[in-house]
Amino acid sequence: KKAKHAPTVEPLQEGEEVTDTMGNKWKLIKLSTQSTTELLYEGETLRFSGAKDGRIFNEQNFLQRAAKPASVDKWIKQNKMDFLGIPTCVGFGLHADSYRFLIFPNMGRSLHSVIEEQNEPLSEKVVLQLACRILDVLQFIHSNEYVHADVNAENVYIKPGAKSEVYLVGYCHAFRFCPGGKHVEYRDGSRTPHEGSVEFISLDAHKGAAPSRRSDLQSLGYCMLHWHTGKLPWSELTQPQQVATQKRRYMEDVKALLSLCFGKKKVSRAFQTYLTAVMSLQYTEQPDYSELKVGLSTALHQLGGAVELPLAL
Template identity: 25%
Template sequence: MSVRRYYGQEKEHNVLVMDLLGPSLEDLFNFCSRRFTIKTVLMLADQMIGRIEYVHCKSFIHRDIKPDNFLMGIGRHCNKLFLIDFGLAKKFRDARTRMHIGYREDKNLTGTARYASINAHLGIEQSRRDDMESLGYVLMYFNRGCLPWQGLKAATKKQKYEKISEKKMSTPVEVLCKVGILGEGFPAEFSMYLNYCRGLRFEEAPDYMYLRQLFRILFRTLNHQYDYTFDWTMLKQKAAATGGTVAETSAQPQTSRVVISQQTGASKSGPEVATGEVGAAPGETPPPPTTYLEFSG
């Protein structure tokens, strides 16, 4: 679990010191030649759904689900996944009354276009369903190596976002997941996941256990062992066995675990962390005006 090492004031700043973490999933994806095996994707999916569920149970949505914002731990937590960077997070309901925020349109795109939900592209207020849909694109990114809407060229950022949106909406889920394509298709569970998330209503709570079970059953069907042997683990073991050295990012932890925010503004450095599981002890959130959110069980 993430540990808050220090929180206090230093002159005009609020300071937070947290645990040092390891590489991001984007770092590890590059290390593994930009392709993960189904086993690794399924083991990651199980933890990723759990992390997002924990954030949602605290009445927040993340709004920037992407590989760069999931970090592996270090030391005895090296197989544990951490969700970071709550700079775009938003409260989607009142923690006391459980009143959900209202449906709105004409919103600007918040998050990373590559993984944004279709509704986010359409300017619809984000809710829990959007975090889950974004995760579906992350999983297919890991499966495929890239997404169909990557590499699109445009004169302006706005035009590029429009092209990404158009391509995303025009690509059927079954095509994205290559269902039924002999020799290179992916298990139907990935298309089932995305179709489920896209079908959720604005205020509807995702059935997280259903989604986890979807992938857990597939994992068992494929006769995999949940042994925390990820693709990067095997590469490191192979290098060690041959006496070679591996220049890889997974040996390099993130450089900073300090979050500093001015009392009068919202500037900060360093990611925030969500590591809890549903049912864990509630995390503590420091009082304003600090600009970070911390969820730790």
């Protein structure tokens, strides 16, 4: 109800210039999307994200603290990777005294827009490719003491090219779960309940507990199911508490969740292995990222795919 009646942020003029803290000027070419609190402009070389609330400051803080380009490059070399989809913020600042903004290089288009355009679920091969890339990003940010806390198709960007470039964006809800190496304690109601995209957030987020590593991995599991089968048991529910009740029920019965989503189609063994593992994680437990990724990438190879190949969309 709050969101429904919230005032919509006034859009800026297309062609208007903004100046970042370093004095660089950026021209806003085209308004891409608009919500009650955020504007997203896209151009040939940039993605402008501007908002009036404090969430964008949270994203800026995360990017400056835990996603420095030098740290990302070092991680890529250490782990012998070909790509890691962490966005690089190339400018930030305030505009007209009330719009806080971030500037990013062009990262392609959102997965949400691709799925809407295709109007049909994604193949298992594509979903496994996406999951492997996103899992890489989650492992990196978790190693830097943060969780994303809002994994969904609107926060995944894909850039067509010679290899699969999949970015995980939208760090407005990013949370430092392990400051100074000490994991936060589990406590219901320590944060606002149901924060993030309600369909895909973890049960912890529904309860208002601080998100942890398992929250991100469980959200990714829900996304995988939705992208491939087109549904989740709670997709049609409108009340967050009803959604939470359904998630609690199926966390304890992964087979029933898979059976309902896949229907008459054969249930993917890779999905079952992944979901069973992440649903049984303890709050402070460190996930076995390697084992999770091996399970997904092995299934991908059996389907004739590979993580680094272009996405077959």
